Each structure stands twice: as C-alpha cells, then as structure tokens.
Amino acid sequence: MPRPMTHLERLEAESIHIMREVLAECENPVMLYSIGKDSSVMLHLARKAFFPSKPPFPLLHVDTTWKFREMIEFRDRTAADIGMDLIVHINQDGVRDGVGPFTHGSQVHTDVMKTQSLKQALDKYQFDAAFGGARRDEEKSRAKERVFSFRNAQHRWDPKNQRPELWHLYNSRVRKGESIRVFPLSNWTELDIWQYIHQENIPIVPLYFARERPVVERNGMLIMVDDDRMPLEPGEQPEMRMVRFRTLGCYPLTGAIESTATDLAGIIEEMLVTRTSERQGRAIDHDASASMEKKKQEGYF
Amino acid sequence: MSEQAAPQTIESYLEAQAAKTTLRFLTCGSVDDGKSTLIGRLLYDSKLIFEDQLAALEADSRRSGTQGEDIDFALLVDGLAAEREQGITIDVAYRYFATDRRKFVVADCPGHEQYTRNMATGASNAELAVILVDARKGILTQTKRHSYIASLFGIRDVVLAVNKMDLVGYDQAVFERIVDEYRAFAGQLGELNITPIPMSALKGDNVTSAGEHMGWYGGPTLLEHLEGVRTGKDLAARPFRLPVQWVNRPDLDFRGFCGTIVSGTVRPGDAVQVLPSGQRSTVARIVTFDGDLDEAQPGQAVTLTLTDEIDISRGDVITAAQTPPQTSDQLAVHLLWMSDAPMYPGRQYYLKTGTRTVSCVVTELKHSVNVNTLETQPAKSLGLNELGVANVSLSQRVAFEPFSEDGELGAFILIDRQSNATVGAGLFDFSLRRADNIHWQALTIDKQHRAAIKHQRPVVVWMTGLSGSGKSTIANLLESRLHDLNRHTYVLDGDNVRHGLNRDLGFTAADRVENIRRVGEAAKLMVDAGLITIVSFISPFRSERRMVRDLLDEGEFVEVFVDTPLEVCEQRDPKGLYKRARAGEITNFTGIDSEYQPPEAAELHIRTTETSPEQAVEQVLGYLEARGVLG
Structure with missing residues (x-):
C-alpha cells in the first residue's frame, strides 16, 4: 500500500479537482487575481490542474488604483511569465468622481472601487464562474460558505439559501446572468498557504518580506507611504522601519507589521509565534460589526 | 502554536509539517451536549486562538458567558445567538486546527x-464522527438519529463522547x-468502530489530557484518539477507478484524461477499460506538472494518457480492465430530500454522479424511513429532511458502485431543472434487474414511415391553462379544422383520460405529476403512430410540462398557453367547479388552493380575452403550417 497522502497533497488534489470541475462545466470562467499570496497559490494550482495546457481562462484584476506599486509590477510580470491573458478592470465612474480611501473613507472606497467594480467587470465579460482565493479559516461568515457559491443575477450571496454541497459533487448549474463564485482554497489555512509556498517555491510579492520601508503610524496601524497621494496629518513624518505585510490590499488600508523576516523560513517562524489573526491588519473588517458578511452579500469576494 | 511548541530549526519544523496527514471529522450533538465547548476547548488547547480573538472571547465571556470568571469556550465557536438571528446556524461550519502530529478539519x-440535511452534508466529507452525549441524559433519540445518518452516509468510525461526566x-x-445501551442500538447500523470516551x-x-478524575478509564483522550486513528476502507486495495473530468488537448499530439482517482492504484502499462462504452486500452503515462509518476493512488488528481486513440469524454470512467464496476440506468437508491419543495415520483431531475450528469426520474418511492426510529412507512412524496428508499430511472447508463462499497461512485445529488438548486442527495444501493432484461423491441416500421403515408409530421399540441380557460373548446375546434384538412389527429382531454387510464389518480400534487407522466407517455405513443x-x-406545473417536452424529439412539443385570467x-x-372550490367542497383546485405556473417560453401564447376561439385555432394552424406539420 502506498504511503498516506500528506495534508498538503490532499489539499492540492482537492483544489485541482475543483478547478477542473469548473472548467468542464462552466462556459466562461475567470480567475480573480488579487496579487496576494493566496492568489499566487491559486494560480500555481491552476497551472498544475491543466498542465500541459496553460490555464484555459483569463486572470481578472480589479484595480482600485490604490494598490502598492510593487503589486502592480508583480502582477504584470507574472501574467507575462505564465502567458495568461490578464484583464485589468478599473471602475471609471469612481475615477471620474475621484473616489479614494483618504477622501471617501475605506467603506465607500471599497464599495465603489472593489465591489461595484468587480460587478461591472463580471457583467461586461459575462463570466459565469469566477475563482476566488478566499479561505474558510479567514473569517466567521466564510466558514459557512460553499466551495461553489451561487450568486444571483445581481451578484448577491444569500447565506440562508445556499445549495447543499456533498461529497465532491459540486453543482455549477446557473441560468443566464447568474454565476458561481468558486473557492478552491476553502479548506486551506494561512499556515498551509505559507508551507505550500515554501514547498513549491512559489513567487510572491516582495512586500511580504521585511525591508526598510517608509511608514507612518495612524490609528494603531503602520501605513506605508507608497506614493505622494497620501496626505500627511500635522506632525506626521514618515520614518523608515523594518516592516512587512501579512496581507495585501490597498496601501492606505493595509497595516504593516514590524518584522525581521526577510525570507520564507523567517515568515513561517514568525507565524508560529504570532498571536494575532491575519485579518487584524485590514481596516475594512473593523469598520462595522459583521462587516465581511454584509459586504459578501453585496457582491464582495 | 506557542513558543514552546516551536521546534529547533524552522527547516526541521517544515519537514515534520510536510509529513503530517489530515483527519476530517464531524461533530454532532445539540448545544446542550456541550459540542461548542468541546470544539472551543480543542482549538484553545491546541493554541489556535489568536490574541485578538482571545481578547474578544474574554470580553464576551464576562459579558454573556455562562462560566463566571472562566472563559466560555462555546462563545468562541458559534456566537450562536447572533447566528440564530441570521438563520444560518442550520449550516455546517468548518474549522481547522493542528497538533504536532496531525491536521484536522x-x-x-x-x-x-x-x-438532518446538514448532518448528511458534514458526514459526506468526513472520515469520523464525534457524537456527543450528555452523561446525565444518556442515549437520546437524537443520538440515534446522528448515528444513523452518519453511518448511512458512509462513516465507519464513531467516537461516542460521553460528556459532562x-x-x-x-x-x-x-x-x-x-x-452498553449505545452498542445495543448501534448493532443495527452495520459495521461500526465505536470508541467510547468519558469526558x-x-x-x-x-x-486533550486525561485529567485526575477518571483514573478508572484506561483508554485514550479524544485528541490522542483523533491523532492516531486510521479510518475508512483501504481504497488503494480496491480496483482502479478514475471518473474523467476533462480532456486535456493542448495540441494534436497530446490527449490526456484528467481526473481524481477514487479507488485503486494505477501504473503505466496497466490495462484499462472505459465505461460505459467498454473500450479497452493501456495506460501510457501518468502526467503531472511535477513530472510523470510511476504510480498514482486514490485521492490524487492526475492526467492519464493511453496507448490507443479511443473516444473518451467527460463523465466516462476509466477502470481496471478486469474488474470494472457495473453500469445501469435503473437503480434502487436511498434518497435524502433537501428542498422545501417536495419530491414526487415521476418528476424529472438532473442526477450528478462522479463527473456525469444525466436526466433522472424517481419511478417509484417504496417507502420513507423515520430517521429517529429507523422504521419504514409507505410514502407518496418526500419532504425536506425526509429519507426514502426509491427506484430511479436514468436517461443514460452510468458506471456506479454500491455506496456501501465506494463512497464516491456510489453517491449522487439531484438538481432541480427549473431552479438549478441541489434538492436531494442519494446513495446507490443496487441495479434493478429489469433494466437488463427488458430491451427495446426494434420494429421495422417506424415513426417516419407511419407519418409519411399520412402526409404530415406528428406533433403534440399541448394546451395548458386554468380550468375554464377554453382549452377544450379550442382543442375541439382545432381537431375539426385539421380533420377537414384530411389530417390524422387525436385529442387527449383531461377529463376524459381521468375516466379511464388515470381513473385511479386524485388531485394531490403527487397524483398530478403521475397524471401528466402517463398522458405524456400516451402522447408519445400517438406521435410514434404518426398522429397530430x-x-x-x-x-x-412547469416541471411536468418540461418532462413531456423532454420525452419527445426536438420540435415535436408545441406548448400553447391558453391564457385566461382567473376572474x-x-x-x-x-x-x-370554482363555486364548489370556493365553498371548500373541492380541495387542491388549481388557481384557488393549488398553484398554476404559467409557461415561461410557450410556442404560442393565446390571450382569450382578446382572441376568439376561431382566431386561436387560426394561430395554431398558422404555426403548424409554418413548421411543415401539415405536410
């Protein structure tokens, strides 16, 4: 008898199975690519799932125009290296109205530039399935979400009326205009992600590694001054500190942590002694109670 | 995940991590049994709770906990009050933790x-069940129900957690x-490995540790058991099965069959058979992104290439050549209903098993099973959370295994054809012999021959609408006109058919479904005879009209919506009849206390308030003429 499959081997096989089901059953799938570590893992798994073919669907990045510059460079380089089509969508209505996190606050910014923008893109290209890198261990409302999560024609999630999901028999059937969000990483944890990145040597955005970066401390978060659009408050002076990021989003909304982890082993070592959950660094989750579930119902990933 | 758990070097830590296996288990029991407390305790003791979560937990414990100054672990897991308000407690929630020896889902x-449906959902992807019992209350009805559902859905390893000792x-x-009481009951459930733990x-x-109070107990703690248990059947020892998910064709030189191995192992050179076609070939390569493999085992997602160019598509199953699974289109099944809309025999659903989706009719509901007592009772339909034993008929043969042998090829879901919702979960029991013994008798003269000498194309003109909408009037006029044109016709009228063929049926939803099924089959025979x-x-109901449409060939079903407002x-x-229905003398009357679902895309829509019966007939004739029905 062969040796039992390891934890990561099982997770990998399950994710590959999920991706193949989508490709076989859906007409026009897309992979939401957010440039973060989870997206990097998801993309790597897609390359495995369809090898020797290239993943037969495009990548979609919903660009809020406030991402770290290093993220955008990494995105373009990755798509070119793998040779996949990359669709970058920006909500031009939001750009016209000058929506941004400093002027409008994180809620409005995220709603307009991320949630509404994503819906625009899905409608524009008529995607009937969209892969997302969300994990069930991230947040309470995600713990109950299906791997194949149905969205109505308005892209809304109805947590009370989800399709039962048994065995590996996923239901991808939709009517015109409706869609499925698919979460191949549902059963992965943050530590699994890092271990897998280490094991597979998957490229990730350098922002995950500690380096001297210009930051200001604001509301208890370390915000990196990534460009000159960031208005400094009286008395604020960016200072160089050794920091890295546990998650990546819009730079004004993503808190850095002080760290000396300059490589993967260092990150994992830090994780093992860490005492805070990864979403703590996200301003958006703290805005309103149960905010994630509310946003998800409205169409956020 | 504490500092003292951190090993010497990160590399050796990662090496140890990489070798870890997973156990997926479910916990069941009501809030009162201490389930949330148990899960909270496991997460807490395995140090998977972060500082920000712990701070919130301590604050919550003081505010609304039930344990005084102690931490209330239950709050960690569910925040049940909030979840109840949102109505999503009814759902399975997945949680993750790890120890130095194993990872857990x-x-x-x-x-x-x-x-019950959520319990079944949890069981379908779990290898072990932790069934909680309150030591003060002992074995309850719900304990039996949980054990039955878990065992029915394939779980063979049970921890009987006698809590609140x-x-x-x-x-x-x-x-x-x-x-003792539990073992006596569990004897009915077939082979179960039961591990009782007082806690x-x-x-x-x-x-997670033995504690000081139960020196008389010599067995493992819950966590020790979960860390060490080897669950399930040895899938690798069973014959090779791979349901094909997707055919990978990057270029003309490569044709690979992607899928996850559900049982058995495979090596290059192995002889295989493809079902349901029965074609044979040999495995050439096992292709992966990380290089070709010498051998692959159950659970691995791989891509196979074969030495011969044979026609294989999604839904086929590649199997060991000498020991293929059975194929069938008539099967006896267990069926758990998961939808608010009841299941009626005769209604059509999609059935997905492995990677194949086919049309399915539940031809006979033999009985339902009381999940509390395991007693069977006769049933005409299955409601939400009801379990039944039934026969199903599929539009195509599928490769299958009895669920008791193979939890993947033995399982299926049913999908509603209108809403696309997942409405049922089922287990294949065995193939019905009649599928093999009753063959279609091929006749020399077929539908085309019969129609040809009548100089017409056979169709079904299906008039649907409320009672009193004018269907029969229009049908009668239409047949007269066709008769005058020397066309060969027949009218199946609702009332008339209920005097004979369907005299045994009433007006319940289940009987209405069967009523339409029989008329649909009768209409199909008439079309086969060449008649309009x-x-x-x-x-x-839309689904029954859809069922008849699917019985017939493309273009043979002409749905005519005779649209007359209820008033x-x-x-x-x-x-x-309306007067009597309003007076309560007739029940289940369409439009009064039974629903009418108007067609969404009928071929013809006749608004009788704007159209005379004569004009309606002209519309139908015009439609038939344009489609060459009248020769």
Whole structure:
C-alpha cells in the first residue's frame, strides 16, 4: 500500500479537482487575481490542474488604483511569465468622481472601487464562474460558505439559501446572468498557504518580506507611504522601519507589521509565534460589526 | 502554536509539517451536549486562538458567558445567538486546527432534526464522527438519529463522547451503562468502530489530557484518539477507478484524461477499460506538472494518457480492465430530500454522479424511513429532511458502485431543472434487474414511415391553462379544422383520460405529476403512430410540462398557453367547479388552493380575452403550417 497522502497533497488534489470541475462545466470562467499570496497559490494550482495546457481562462484584476506599486509590477510580470491573458478592470465612474480611501473613507472606497467594480467587470465579460482565493479559516461568515457559491443575477450571496454541497459533487448549474463564485482554497489555512509556498517555491510579492520601508503610524496601524497621494496629518513624518505585510490590499488600508523576516523560513517562524489573526491588519473588517458578511452579500469576494 | 511548541530549526519544523496527514471529522450533538465547548476547548488547547480573538472571547465571556470568571469556550465557536438571528446556524461550519502530529478539519453540524440535511452534508466529507452525549441524559433519540445518518452516509468510525461526566460525579457505572445501551442500538447500523470516551469538555478531562478524575478509564483522550486513528476502507486495495473530468488537448499530439482517482492504484502499462462504452486500452503515462509518476493512488488528481486513440469524454470512467464496476440506468437508491419543495415520483431531475450528469426520474418511492426510529412507512412524496428508499430511472447508463462499497461512485445529488438548486442527495444501493432484461423491441416500421403515408409530421399540441380557460373548446375546434384538412389527429382531454387510464389518480400534487407522466407517455405513443396529437390538460406545473417536452424529439412539443385570467374563468365556471372550490367542497383546485405556473417560453401564447376561439385555432394552424406539420 502506498504511503498516506500528506495534508498538503490532499489539499492540492482537492483544489485541482475543483478547478477542473469548473472548467468542464462552466462556459466562461475567470480567475480573480488579487496579487496576494493566496492568489499566487491559486494560480500555481491552476497551472498544475491543466498542465500541459496553460490555464484555459483569463486572470481578472480589479484595480482600485490604490494598490502598492510593487503589486502592480508583480502582477504584470507574472501574467507575462505564465502567458495568461490578464484583464485589468478599473471602475471609471469612481475615477471620474475621484473616489479614494483618504477622501471617501475605506467603506465607500471599497464599495465603489472593489465591489461595484468587480460587478461591472463580471457583467461586461459575462463570466459565469469566477475563482476566488478566499479561505474558510479567514473569517466567521466564510466558514459557512460553499466551495461553489451561487450568486444571483445581481451578484448577491444569500447565506440562508445556499445549495447543499456533498461529497465532491459540486453543482455549477446557473441560468443566464447568474454565476458561481468558486473557492478552491476553502479548506486551506494561512499556515498551509505559507508551507505550500515554501514547498513549491512559489513567487510572491516582495512586500511580504521585511525591508526598510517608509511608514507612518495612524490609528494603531503602520501605513506605508507608497506614493505622494497620501496626505500627511500635522506632525506626521514618515520614518523608515523594518516592516512587512501579512496581507495585501490597498496601501492606505493595509497595516504593516514590524518584522525581521526577510525570507520564507523567517515568515513561517514568525507565524508560529504570532498571536494575532491575519485579518487584524485590514481596516475594512473593523469598520462595522459583521462587516465581511454584509459586504459578501453585496457582491464582495 | 506557542513558543514552546516551536521546534529547533524552522527547516526541521517544515519537514515534520510536510509529513503530517489530515483527519476530517464531524461533530454532532445539540448545544446542550456541550459540542461548542468541546470544539472551543480543542482549538484553545491546541493554541489556535489568536490574541485578538482571545481578547474578544474574554470580553464576551464576562459579558454573556455562562462560566463566571472562566472563559466560555462555546462563545468562541458559534456566537450562536447572533447566528440564530441570521438563520444560518442550520449550516455546517468548518474549522481547522493542528497538533504536532496531525491536521484536522472539523465539520461542525447542528443537531436538531430539521438539520438532518446538514448532518448528511458534514458526514459526506468526513472520515469520523464525534457524537456527543450528555452523561446525565444518556442515549437520546437524537443520538440515534446522528448515528444513523452518519453511518448511512458512509462513516465507519464513531467516537461516542460521553460528556459532562463532571455532573455525574465522574461515575464509571453511568458511563458503562450509556456505552452498553449505545452498542445495543448501534448493532443495527452495520459495521461500526465505536470508541467510547468519558469526558468533561468544560473541565478538560479526556479532551486533550486525561485529567485526575477518571483514573478508572484506561483508554485514550479524544485528541490522542483523533491523532492516531486510521479510518475508512483501504481504497488503494480496491480496483482502479478514475471518473474523467476533462480532456486535456493542448495540441494534436497530446490527449490526456484528467481526473481524481477514487479507488485503486494505477501504473503505466496497466490495462484499462472505459465505461460505459467498454473500450479497452493501456495506460501510457501518468502526467503531472511535477513530472510523470510511476504510480498514482486514490485521492490524487492526475492526467492519464493511453496507448490507443479511443473516444473518451467527460463523465466516462476509466477502470481496471478486469474488474470494472457495473453500469445501469435503473437503480434502487436511498434518497435524502433537501428542498422545501417536495419530491414526487415521476418528476424529472438532473442526477450528478462522479463527473456525469444525466436526466433522472424517481419511478417509484417504496417507502420513507423515520430517521429517529429507523422504521419504514409507505410514502407518496418526500419532504425536506425526509429519507426514502426509491427506484430511479436514468436517461443514460452510468458506471456506479454500491455506496456501501465506494463512497464516491456510489453517491449522487439531484438538481432541480427549473431552479438549478441541489434538492436531494442519494446513495446507490443496487441495479434493478429489469433494466437488463427488458430491451427495446426494434420494429421495422417506424415513426417516419407511419407519418409519411399520412402526409404530415406528428406533433403534440399541448394546451395548458386554468380550468375554464377554453382549452377544450379550442382543442375541439382545432381537431375539426385539421380533420377537414384530411389530417390524422387525436385529442387527449383531461377529463376524459381521468375516466379511464388515470381513473385511479386524485388531485394531490403527487397524483398530478403521475397524471401528466402517463398522458405524456400516451402522447408519445400517438406521435410514434404518426398522429397530430392535441392534449388539453390544465397541467399546472412547469416541471411536468418540461418532462413531456423532454420525452419527445426536438420540435415535436408545441406548448400553447391558453391564457385566461382567473376572474374570467371563475365567472365562466362552465362546470360549476370554482363555486364548489370556493365553498371548500373541492380541495387542491388549481388557481384557488393549488398553484398554476404559467409557461415561461410557450410556442404560442393565446390571450382569450382578446382572441376568439376561431382566431386561436387560426394561430395554431398558422404555426403548424409554418413548421411543415401539415405536410
């Protein structure tokens, strides 16, 4: 008898199975690519799932125009290296109205530039399935979400009326205009992600590694001054500190942590002694109670 | 995940991590049994709770906890009050934790009877069940229900967690009495490996460490058991099976068949057979992104290439050549209903098993099973959370295994054809012999021959609408006109058919479904005979009209919506039925206390308030003429 499959081997096989089901059953799938570590893992798994073919669907990045510059460079380089089509969508209505996190606050910014923008893109290209890198261990409302999560024609999630999901028999059937969000990483944890990145040597955005970066401390978060659009408050002076990021989003909304982890082993070592959950660094989750579930119902990933 | 758990070097830590296996288990029991406390305790003791979560937990414990100054672990897991308000407690929640020896995925299942479907969902992807029992209460109806559903859905390893031992003075006699009672009951459930553990989730006894109170218990703690248990059947020892998910064709030189191996192992050079076609070939390569493999085992997602160019597509199953699974299109099944809309025999659904989706009709509901008592009772339909034993008929043969042998090829889901919702979960039991023994008799003269000498193309003109909408009037006029044109016709009228073929049927939803199924089959025979067949039936449900459409060939079903507002029908009331229905003398009357679902895309839509019966007939004739029906 062969040796039992390891934890990561099982997770990998399950994710590959999920991706193949989508490709076989859906007409026009897309992979939401957010440039973060989870997206990097998801993309790597897609390359495995369809090898020797290239993943037969495009990548979609919903660009809020406030991402770290290093993220955008990494995105373009990755798509070119793998040779996949990359669709970058920006909500031009939001750009016209000058929506941004400093002027409008994180809620409005995220709603307009991320949630509404994503819906625009899905409608524009008529995607009937969209892969997302969300994990069930991230947040309470995600713990109950299906791997194949149905969205109505308005892209809304109805947590009370989800399709039962048994065995590996996923239901991808939709009517015109409706869609499925698919979460191949549902059963992965943050530590699994890092271990897998280490094991597979998957490229990730350098922002995950500690380096001297210009930051200001604001509301208890370390915000990196990534460009000159960031208005400094009286008395604020960016200072160089050794920091890295546990998650990546819009730079004004993503808190850095002080760290000396300059490589993967260092990150994992830090994780093992860490005492805070990864979403703590996200301003958006703290805005309103149960905010994630509310946003998800409205169409956020 | 504490500092003292951090090993010497990160590299050796990663090496140890990489070798870890996973156990997926479910927990069931009601809130009162201490399930949340148990899960909270496991997460807490395995140090998977972060500081920000712990701070929130401590604050919550002081505010609304039930444990005084102690941490209330239950708050960690569910925040049940909030979840109840949102109505999503009914759902399975997945939680993750790890120890130095193993990683765990916990499917946390709610315990009440109305959540049977969630229990089944959790069981379908779990290898072991932790069934909680309150030591003060012993084996309850719900304990039996949980055990039955878990075992039915394939779980062979059960931990009987006798919790709250602290409240019975850690009394060994109490524990043993409960275990004896459970074993006596579990004998009915087939082969089960039962591990009884006395514990107190609240105080921590026998959860992650033994504690001091139960020296009389010599067995493992819960966590020790979960870390060490080897579950399930040896899938690798079974014959090779791979349902094909997707055919990978990057270029003309490569044709690979992607899928996850459900049982058996495979090596290059192995002889294989492809089902249901039965074609044979040999495995050439096992292709992966990380290089070709010498061998692959159950659970691995791989891509196979074969030495011969044979036609294989999604839904086929590649199997060991000498020991293929059976194929069938008529099967006996267990079926758990998961939808608010009941299941009626005769209605059509999609059935997905492995990677194949086919049309399916439940031809016969033999009985339902009371999930509390395991008693069977006759049933005409299955409601939400009801379990039944039934026969199904599929539009194509599928490769299958009895669920008791193979949890993947033995399982299926049913999908509603209108809403696309997943409405049922089923287990294949065995193939019905009649599928093999009754063959279609091929006849020399076929539909085309019969139609040709009548100089017409056979169709079904299906008139649907409320009682009193004018269907029969239009049908009668239409047949007269066709007769004058020397066309060969027949009218199947709702009332007339109920005098003979369907005299045994009433007006319940289940009987209405069967009524339409029989008329559909009769209409199909008439079309086969070459006739223009006019059907005048209320036929209130979309799914049944869809079923008849699917019985016929493309273009043979002409749906005519005779659209008359309810008020007008009621005013006309040609048979005095509305009056009686309003008076409560007739029940299940369409439009009054039974639903009419108007067609969404009928071939013809006749608004009788704007159209005379003569004009309606002209519309139908015009439609038939344009499609060459009249020769």
